[in-house]
Amino acid sequence: MGRTDTASRLIDAPIDRVFAALIDPEALAVWLPPAGMTGRFEHFDARPGGGYRLVLTYAEAPAGGGKTTVDSDVVEARFVAIDHDERVVQQVDFTSPDPAFAGTMTMTWAVTAVDGRTRITMTAADVPPGISADDHAEGMNSSLSNLAAYLLAPRHR
Template sequence: MPRTDKASRLIAAPPARVYAAFVDPDELLAWLPPGDMTGRFDHFDARTGGSYRLTLTYPDAGTGKTTTDSDVVEARFVEVVPGVRVVQAVDFVSDDPAYAGTMIMTWAVAAAESGTRVEIRADNVPDGISAEDHAVGLASSLANLAAHVEN
């Protein structure tokens, strides 16, 4: 059954700085992988109609969706509104039908009194991703983002 997961965080940095971390591949690799995962892009084109392929690697085998230690995602940029939001259509590369379907990820920034309110919305989350694990992963990525841009 499709579901929507959401997360948000107030970040003590200007919206332009936070938004820049959404569309630069080096910056994304610094904050997006949750926990102690690492990532690499095979290609990256951050514009409406562009795409990327990202491999996230777990430190321990046994939890990956694509291989025992990795998740591979193919994503398309559905909408890129500079300084406002990035909307992506994300597909997991997996033989497991529990990860089938296209998840729509929306990352948005808005000015707040003490910095930037970042909102993440994931629509059509695959059934194979537990709500609890996804909440932990989203919170971890937001904490990484805050640590990355709050200088």
């Protein structure tokens, strides 16, 4: 059993809008990539047993390179559960030749209504040892900030 990382944020949007952004590939491509990255889905099937392949590309390649190529991380994910207005559970694997990034990480995105707003909590269990705890926390918090900004944009209200 590996490390578990968690990030949480209260978002000024109702739970149904927040949850919808968790399973919409167009929304995810905008908010999920952390600062300094862009995302592109090669396929996406939001149902238990379905999944996706996401290519995350760095604006500037990190000194040690990405997990998959010099400037990218590729994520293969399978949806384990999609419980409307409650949670999304995914099993996530990085495509990488480096064994430090091997293993399946379980990501749970849980949403809770709080006075017309929504608390979203991201929990990553069994985080591969090659992912630094500080970098992961920064990335998860960046994604949550992106989600809040996405939902506050006039076209998404």
